[in-house]
Amino acid sequence: MASRYTHNKTFERRGSALPLLAVMCPVLFAFAALSVDIGALYDAKAELQRCADAGALAGAATLIDERRLRENGGTTLEIEMAVRSTSYEYVTRNHVLGEGPAVDLNVSNSIDGDIVLGTLGNLSDYHELLSTANPNTYNSVCVRVRRDTERNGPIGLFFARIMGVYSADVGAEATATIDDDVVGYRVTPTSGNAELMPFALHVNAWNDLLAGVSPIGDQYEYDPDTGEVDAGTDDVVEINFYPGAGEVQLPPGNFGTVDIGNSSNGVSDVRRQIREGVSAEDLAYHGGELKLGPEGTLTLGGDPGLSAGFKDALEDIIGQARAVPLFSEVSGNGNNAVYTIVGFAGIRIMDVKLTGPMDNKYVIAQPAYVVDDAVITEPGASSSYLVYRAPILTR
Numbered sequence: 001m002a003s004r005y006t007h008n009k010t011f012e013r014r015g016s017a018l019p020l021l022a023v024m025c026p027v028l029f030a031f032a033a034l035s036v037d038i039g040a041l042y043d044a045k046a047e048l049q050r051c052a053d054a055g056a057l058a059g060a061a062t063l064i065d066e067r068r069l070r071e072n073g074g075t076t077l078e079i080e081m082a083v084r085s086t087s088y089e090y091v092t093r094n095h096v097l098g099e100g101p102a103v104d105l106n107v108s109n110s111i112d113g114d115i116v117l118g119t120l121g122n123l124s125d126y127h128e129l130l131s132t133a134n135p136n137t138y139n140s141v142c143v144r145v146r147r148d149t150e151r152n153g154p155i156g157l158f159f160a161r162i163m164g165v166y167s168a169d170v171g172a173e174a175t176a177t178i179d180d181d182v183v184g185y186r187v188t189p190t191s192g193n194a195e196l197m198p199f200a201l202h203v204n205a206w207n208d209l210l211a212g213v214s215p216i217g218d219q220y221e222y223d224p225d226t227g228e229v230d231a232g233t234d235d236v237v238e239i240n241f242y243p244g245a246g247e248v249q250l251p252p253g254n255f256g257t258v259d260i261g262n263s264s265n266g267v268s269d270v271r272r273q274i275r276e277g278v279s280a281e282d283l284a285y286h287g288g289e290l291k292l293g294p295e296g297t298l299t300l301g302g303d304p305g306l307s308a309g310f311k312d313a314l315e316d317i318i319g320q321a322r323a324v325p326l327f328s329e330v331s332g333n334g335n336n337a338v339y340t341i342v343g344f345a346g347i348r349i350m351d352v353k354l355t356g357p358m359d360n361k362y363v364i365a366q367p368a369y370v371v372d373d374a375v376i377t378e379p380g381a382s383s384s385y386l387v388y389r390a391p392i393l394t395r
Contacts, residue, residue: 011319037195040097041168044147044155047096048172051145053095053393055103056176057114059087059141060391063178063368066224070235070388074136081107083254087115087143101145102389103247114151116142120177122379123394130175140394141179146171175395182344182377182384184291184298185278193277194292196323196373198260198270199363200339201299201347203326209239209367209387218242220350220364229350230264240348241363257303258339260326261285267309274313277374291376292341296383300325302337314352314363321348321368323387344372346386 062083066072084105092100106113109132118130120138130142147155148169155168185194209213214237221232241256257263260273261282273282283290292298323346327339350369354361370387377389 005211008388013037021318026231027391040157040166041155041170043171044097045172047094047172048101048145048147049174051091051094051096051101052143052172052174053057053176055087055091055115055143055145056141056174056393057391058090059083059117059143060139060178062086062177063117063138063141064371064388066222066369068223069367069369071342075117075138078111080135080138081105083117083141084115088143091145092331093144096145096147096152097155099152101147103143103151106254114144114146116144118142120175120394123179123181126395139180140175142173142175142395144173146172152295173395174393176391177394180384180387181377181381181383182375182387182389183288183378183380184344185283186289186376187278187283187289187374189282191372194283194290194368195321195327195372196260196273196278196344196374198258198265198278198303198342199275200256200258200325200327200330201239201241201345203328203342206326206345206385207237209237211239214239216364220366222319222348222350222366229319229348231333238364238366241365242354242361258300258341259301259303259381260290263301265303270303270310271313272311275316289376292343292381292383296342297328298341300339300341301335301337302330303335304331306389308354311352311354312356314349318349318351323347323370323372326384343383343385344387345384 003283018259040251063075065079065082067076067079070308084107085305088103088105091103094100106115109117111130111339116130116132118132118140119134120128120130120140124129131138146152146169148171148206151181157165157167185196187194197198216238218233218237219231220238259269259277261269262285290298319376323344325339325341326343328342330337330339332338346368347365349360349363349365354363371390372387373390375387375389
């Protein structure tokens with residue numbers, strides 16, 4: 001009797017659940033099916049974001065173009081087209097659900113287009129809108145990648161069709177910026193050495209150079225495709241660092257060499273810094289970083305001169321971009337000189353001669369863009385020139 005009771009109760013419990021399961025099964029199936037489609041949409045969203053990130057970063061890097069030096073820093077239509085083409089290439093190299101997405105080049109630079117060039121003034125202000133007003137200040141590239149009825153087609157759904165939903169629109173957006181608000185240098189395990197040379201240039205001589213005013217004019221030609229330097233002209237004037245960068249600016253016994261690192265740096269240390277850049281060990285003598293203070297200055301001690309022992313090292317980097325400190329004033333003589341540094345500037349060594357009579361020595365350089373992960377940037381800083389941090393995603 002007891003066993004029949006137990007059996008009957010069990011049968012009753014199971015029997016009472018059948019209507020409930022009959023109702024819940026379609027609902028559970030619908031949720032399970034929807035989760036499959038949602039997973040596919042998440043995958044598509046992530047892949048679209050990778051496309052947008054890659055296109056924005058590659059496009060922003062292309063903004064750092066040597067041709068801008070011939071346009072007073074401006075962005076020409078030729079450069080803009082190169083940026084758009086590069087962004088397009090990197091977007092389409094990536095796949096979204098197995099297919100390379102297309103983007104429109106947006107040659108008119110419409111603010112809501114797929115590839116937009118513009119300016120961001122404050123990278124820490126995430127509410128700032130990208131401005132397309134002035135091509136001469138462009139520092140950012142925004143890329144939008146979509147799968148919708150207008151571009152690339154919407155994402156087709158499978159199980160959600162039982163609920164009458166056949167497709168979904170998905171999109172992603174990224175903005176990358178080249179940051180030139182440089183105030184100093186800090187070497188980290190991921191940055192590599194700072195592309196900074198221990199030769200200071202007077203800020204007035206630099207400003208003249210940017211304005212196209214130089215005692216020696218344009219005597220050398222740099223080929224950005226090969227990295228080679230030859231005699232000729234390329235519409236970018238040069239300056240002679242030795243002695244005094246073409247004007248009376250230095251005290252007796254000093255030719256602009258500054259101490260970055262140990263104040264007792266020898267010729268071998270300077271040669272290493274020329275070839276390999278400034279190291280973390282060098283910056284340890286400055287508290288770990290070389291940075292302009294709250295008043296926009298820092299001081300560096302001077303070395304007696306541009307030694308002939310630097311010649312081979314300088315020749316090794318001809319055609320390569322480096323940064324140099326800019327100074328506003330210098331006091332003291334020879335090894336006791338003290339430089340007031342007010343910024344940093346990008347240059348390229350074009351030719352070197354440090355033997356023979358003094359009036360026949362020279363270290364020729366021209367302005368050049370420098371991209372360096374070791375730079376320190378601060379929003380709104382404007383004391384450095386042609387020196388950039390590698391492009392970063394800012395939006």
